[in-house]
Amino acid sequence: MIRVANGQGFWGDWVEAPLRLLRGGPIDFLTLDYLAEVTMAVLQKQRMKQPAGGYAHDFPLLIQRLAPELIQRGVAVVANAGGLNPAGCASEVKRLTPNLKVAAVTGDDILSRLDEIQAQGCELANMDTGQPLSEVRDKVLSANVYLGAFPIAEALSTRAQVVVTGRCADAALAMGPVIHRFGWQADDWNRLAAGVTAGHIIECGAQATGGNYGGAWQEIEDLDEIGYPIAEMELSGEFVITKHKGSGGRVTAQGVKEQLLYEVGDPRAYITPDCIADFTSLNLADCGPDRVHITGAHGRSRPEQLKVSINYAAGWKATGTLVYSAPNALEKARTSDRIVRKRLARLGLAFDEIRTEYFGVNACHGENAPPMTEAAEVQLRIGVRGQHRNAVERFTQEMIPLVLSGPPGATGYGDGRPKVREVVANWNALLPRDLVMPRVEVIE
């Protein structure tokens, strides 16, 4: 049996979690998931300013902090913190912790190959709309293929103790160590599906151990010291999801089911680069305190095409807020919204969208929000998005004047004018897998 733990569900997750996983009990591998869909675009902008960057800059410092524990316990780390520059990230890890062997998985970044790929007849059409990439080609900021688990396993076979990847399937982070240790073959679909399932369950960190639980969340104890998830993988492919004894949170079949279906489409076909897993074949059972036993994973052969995540610049946006109190808080906020919209119309500014939310009344649930008689306070929240930066910039000057010239008692404007932010849109496409060449680089 091997224990694979995940200590980060996204870049910005609880920084104490990895250390607690190392100190709280036995684990063999520690995975850290840094990359959301939009993270690559953020990193691309950083890299345009600083060519040596383009990765999660705090990751090498985290490894430096973890290094004594990693060495003492013989735990290897697999992380996609490399973003757009896994080799650069791995080099910085090596510089800060020279006594750890470090490897990078590269080959996911196809930005510089887009023209060559399109010239070969691959349109990289949008999976949702069917539009060819040529429609936004000049605005593309990043283009990365989701790699699978086998390059990670290969990197671990060099005896690297830290493996840094760029874009790969989230579940591949956990499956790489399992393939490495158990020697699962690339056509062993059922066991690969088990690895993918385990990886998917732990990829969002504490969402598998009682965090963001939609059931009786009030009954889950000690969220302040919540344990992050551990997959105890067996050679056969069955596995147990658990957490360290004495940590907070709770692991139950109900909670694991929520995570199993989190951000999933058809549960019969969870598509990854290494296999297509069928979540409707699984058996989940509570098998002890904070232990869920999972068997029956069924997989089908891997897809012939890999998913490409492309980000492109899509205009500008800003969101401004003002707070009004009772009495008549909502009426005051609505009046200000009308004033701002009239002024924007008079200026003749063009926006793709203007959206108003009354925070405290309907911002999240819209017309399904529970009815209320009188709000104690309401935050007026107006957002605009458009193709012209000047128009969005002009909007940011239209909120604060209402403090003096609108309904009485406007407050909550402490941050001054809203900030204009660039909009980055995501474009998913498919690429034949034989055009993708993952590589493993050992950092010397």
Add this chain to the structure above:
Amino acid sequence: MKIPLSRLAHARSGDKGDTANIAVIAWDAAAFNFLTSQLTAERVATYFASQIAGPVERFEAPNLMALNFILRGALGGGGTVSLRTDAQGKTLAAALMNMEVECELDVPADWP
């Protein structure tokens, strides 16, 4: 008797671009059977009509006693495009669990 769906199931929602999913997990087999017959894709689409632009699709996972709803065009463009507070659809699960349904099932008192 009218009860909120939260008496029959729990749920989690998330995003993929401009598409949201809501996983609805029944507390037991009777509740799952009830939800399978009553909580259709059309009913969910009607409930969220003012918030979503695209169609709703439903998948069943009887082994998990779960239904998974896919809501397209649900997040105002999704990612950084969206102007919504809840651009990732995190609160859609709670909104759905607030939906009231006519239900004669004998719901155990110790369920939420």
